[in-house]
Amino acid sequence: MDLAAELERQAAAKRDLIVPAKKMHASTLPSGQFRLVIDEAGGEVRYPLDDFVCGQLAKKLDIPLSYFKRMREYHPELLDQNVNGWLKVNVPDSYLVRTLDGYVRAFLSTRYRRLDNFDLAKSIVPVLQELPGARFESVELTAKKLYIKVVSSKIQCEVKPGDVVQAGVIVSNSEIGCGTLRVEPLLFRLVCSNGLIVQDRSMRKNHAGRNLVADDDEVLVYQDDTLEADDKAIFLKVRDLVKTAVSEATFELLSEKFRRTIGIKMVGNPVKAVEVLANRYALNEAESAGVLRHLFEEHELTGYGLVNAVTGYSQEVACYDRATEFEELGGKLLELSSGEWKQIAEAV
Numbered sequence: 360m361d362l363a364a365e366l367e368r369q370a371a372a373k374r375d376l377i378v379p380a381k382k383m384h385a386s387t388l389p390s391g392q393f394r395l396v397i398d399e400a401g402g403e404v405r406y407p408l409d410d411f412v413c414g415q416l417a418k419k420l421d422i423p424l425s426y427f428k429r430m431r432e433y434h435p436e437l438l439d440q441n442v443n444g445w446l447k448v449n450v451p452d453s454y455l456v457r458t459l460d461g462y463v464r465a466f467l468s469t470r471y472r473r474l475d476n477f478d479l480a481k482s483i484v485p486v487l488q489e490l491p492g493a494r495f496e497s498v499e500l501t502a503k504k505l506y507i508k509v510v511s512s513k514i515q516c517e518v519k520p521g522d523v524v525q526a527g528v529i530v531s532n533s534e535i536g537c538g539t540l541r542v543e544p545l546l547f548r549l550v551c552s553n554g555l556i557v558q559d560r561s562m563r564k565n566h567a568g569r570n571l572v573a574d575d576d577e578v579l580v581y582q583d584d585t586l587e588a589d590d591k592a593i594f595l596k597v598r599d600l601v602k603t604a605v606s607e608a609t610f611e612l613l614s615e616k617f618r619r620t621i622g623i624k625m626v627g628n629p630v631k632a633v634e635v636l637a638n639r640y641a642l643n644e645a646e647s648a649g650v651l652r653h654l655f656e657e658h659e660l661t662g663y664g665l666v667n668a669v670t671g672y673s674q675e676v677a678c679y680d681r682a683t684e685f686e687e688l689g690g691k692l693l694e695l696s697s698g699e700w701k702q703i704a705e706a707v
Contacts, residue, residue, distance in 0.1 A: 623662030
């Protein structure tokens with residue numbers, strides 16, 4: 360209910376603007392806070408930008424991000440000169456500027472396709488509630504993404520004696536350019552409440568569409584009903600994919616992939632095995648140590664133990680976005696070829 364209330368609040372409070380380059384300029388405070396000044400119909404409005412949106416703006420203007428940050432910290436006037444100079448070069452261009460609560464939350468191309476969280480949730484939550492034995496295991500709205508993770512208590516099996524997994528699905532979306540709209544099967548391990556996100560039989564919908572109509576002389580407010588018909592078709596497809604993700608056929612296929620990892624023996628050095636994993640998937644030192652600790656706690660030096668160590672460590676990660684990436688990593692391990700597993704299992 361809290362999530363629904365916040366999604367509804369954001370839907371009412373957000374404003375999306377199509378802004379010609381010549382209708383905006385930078386104004387950085389001596390403190391280093393970067394603001395985008397937009398010449399709207401009622402006058403100039405100053406919008407602060409966080410680090411993420413500054414990165415989007417820098418990328419659009421081809422300003423190296425490290426140089427952008429250096430100017431913001433040590434020479435704010437030079438940053439404004441750079442941004443405003445490149446905006447003048449890009450005068451023919453317009454941008455989609457997404458705002459919320461007085462801040463710019465995204466700086467995007469006018470080809471960016473809005474698939475918003477409120478509309479997605481309104482379409483998909485009733486379908487999720489109808490899944491057999493549906494349990495909303497986890498829902499979260501971070502600064503970057505919406506996550507809805509639902510588990511079906513009616514579809515389950517033992518991967519090994521006493522180790523029960525249940526079928527589930529995760530629906531995730533970003534309104535600010537941090538990723539696609541995704542529907543992915545989820546395996547939920549009851550013994551330790553670990554989630555494992557699998558890419559097989561998943562759906563990803565890019566936020567790309569037709570170019571939004573812009574006016575070279577005016578800042579336009581992007582209306583909610585602009586792409587309503589197209590969005591409805593996409594959300595209907597999402598509903599179908601949710602049912603497929605939690606079907607008996609999908610669950611049996613993924614459970615069998617999970618079961619096969621039991622036969623992969625870690626015959627090399629477990630420390631080196633985790634190092635290979637860390638190098639392959641860009642884990643930092645603390646994350647590697649956490650996965651290794653969970654691997655020893657599993658008391659099972661197999662591929663199965665390593666998958667569970669990865670997903671088990673996800674519960675210790677404070678950042679919800681990063682924790683979900685570890686659940687996705689567990690799913691990626693199920694898809695490794697025998698040769699790729701050999702490199703990990705026999706690492707010395």
